[in-house]
Amino acid sequence: MSLQTTPESPAPVRQIANAIAGWVDRLGAVWVEGQIAQLNRRQGLNTVFLTLRDPVADISIQVTCSRTTFDSLDPPVVEGASVVVHAKPSFYANRGTLSLYARDIRTVGLGQLLARLEQRRQLLAAEGLFAAELKRELPFLPGTVGLVTGAGSAAERDVLEVARRRWPAVRFEVVHASMQGARAAAENIEALGRLDRDPAVDVIVIARGGGAVEDLLPFSDEALIRAVHQARTPVVSAIGHEPDSPLLDLVADWRAATPTDAAKRVVPDMVEESRQVAAARDRLRALLGHWLDREQVGLANLTSRPAMADPRHLLDTRADEVALLLERARRCLSHGLDRAADDIGHQVARARSLSPLATLQRGYAVLQDADGHVLTSVAGVAAGDRLSVRVADGRIHTTTIDTEALETPS
Structure with a gap:
């Protein structure tokens, strides 16, 4: 039944506390699991005070039980133990505190844990x-x-x-x-x-x-x-x-x-790490030594070859080859130049034989009138005309005294 209260007619503390106690008392006995966080057995009292803690949440509640019930537990309960408690919730109105009164306490067995x-x-x-x-x-x-x-x-x-x-x-x-x-x-x-x-x-x-x-x-x-x-x-x-x-x-x-x-x-371990470092250093030294030995043997094999023992031998051989090639090139070039000179001589001689100058050098001459026309006939030439005679080394300027026509062979 709810209390009817107003600001004008409030309920006294004792009424509220007694009402809460009545509501809690109607809950009846319950089984509660938790861990004993604190255990207090006061001298001369027949009541043992426990603090029961939730193992997951940060929540605890006070528990009381009779000394007879607590002492009869086998094995004995100690702080930190997980227990299952059959208890009746109660509200102490005088102090306004909620607690559980334990009627039975059972320790959680190993198998259950x-x-x-x-x-x-x-x-x-x-x-x-x-x-x-x-x-x-x-x-x-x-x-x-x-x-x-x-x-x-x-x-x-x-x-x-x-x-x-x-x-x-x-x-x-x-x-x-x-x-x-x-x-x-x-x-x-x-x-x-x-x-x-x-x-x-x-x-x-x-x-x-x-x-x-x-x-x-x-x-x-x-x-x-x-x-x-x-x-x-x-x-x-x-x-x-x-x-x-x-x-x-x-x-x-x-x-x-x-x-x-x-x-x-x-x-x-400093000693073990130092030993491993030393062992790794020794392995590196051994590997490096083997590599140097292998490379030294390879270098010795290379230096033992004739070309490496006397490097000038290859140069001398190549020098002889270069000299032979040079001599061959000179001969080929000389022959080519000789053939070219002969060809040029022949071409010059042929060109000269075809040149009018060669004809003039044999005693012939070219007669031209004052206008530069070549005269091939006495026709058209009169006494007193100025003529030009082209010979091998120059020209002769002359004047016509007379002309004479010759019979042409049939």
Whole structure:
């Protein structure tokens, strides 16, 4: 039944609180699953106070139960344990707080835990969080290694000692976090985010030295898995629990069997790298030596040839050939010139024999009148006409005294 209230007639706090208590009381008993984040057994009280936390969301609720019910649990319940609680919700009106009164508490068995982890693994795998193509290569020689581990733990000591023994100059940025319990997942997420935001950190190692399946539940926490998936820096999982791998091993960029194995993978061995460099240098020297020997043998074979032993031999042979060709060319040219000179002589003689000048040189002359016409007959020539006589070496100018016609032979 709803309360009828107005600004003029408001309901008192006690009425509202009692109404809420009545509504909550009508819910009845419910089964609730969660993780025990805090356990408080106060001296002299018959009531045990628990804080039940949702493993996925950041939500918790107070739970109370009788000391008799709590002490009868087998095995005993500790902080961080996953439980299923049969409880009656109740609202304490005097303080305005909501809590659950537990009538039965059952610890979640190992088989159930593994089944739920497998279901979570399948769901996250379907989202692609474990895809192989998302895995990033680890840097060969990181400038700074981020390490998330428990304070003063053997895992921290193993990682630091092994890494510094392999590469003394390596630098570490260590952030301590709880490795088990209710706060482990949240503290690991916080430490991971801090190191991921540091630009100097090249790789992050989350290390723990193994443990029971129940102790490793924080490393299968969905929030932590998503934080590792979204990290900018490559992450190495070094939980060190071979039989049952937490989900962190699947989302990490590289999984180490132990913290020591993580240190060996993240940091190269200076001695081993120096040995490999020396071996590579020796191989290069050997290859270069073999190549030089092969080329030296080839050069010796070339220099042993007659042409290389006495390079002037080829020049002398070619010089003789050039001299013979030159002599042949001279002879051919001389013969050609002689033949050409003879041809020219013949042509000159023929031309001269056909020339009028040759006729004149034999004593003949050409008679021309004053106009330059050649006279071939006495007809038309009278006494006193000026004539010109062309002889071989010049002209004779004369005047006609008389003409005489001769009989032409029949």
